[in-house]
Amino acid sequence: MARIRFISADGSQEAIAESKPGDRxxxxxxxxxxxxxxxxxxxxxxxTCHVYL
Structure with missing residues (x-):
């Protein structure tokens, strides 16, 4: 299980999600x-989507 923090480009939205190996x-x-x-x-x-690690 991985915890992922998503933040919209303008910083107005944020979400914490749990994902499983293999999830897109x-x-x-x-x-x-x-x-x-x-x-x-x-x-x-x-x-249209970008990922920063």
Whole structure:
């Protein structure tokens, strides 16, 4: 289990989520109300979502 902290680009939204190995970050973020479109359906082709580690 991993705990993930999502913060919107403008800092107006924040969510803490639990995820399992193999979960797609886009799906976890959307399930927790983060405003990500996911035009490419998580195929990492459209660059509408970005991850900073």
């Amino acid at each position: 970050l886009l799906d976890v973020a959307q399930a927790h109300g983060m405003p990500l479109e996911g035009t490419c359906e998580g195929a990492m082709a459209c660059s």
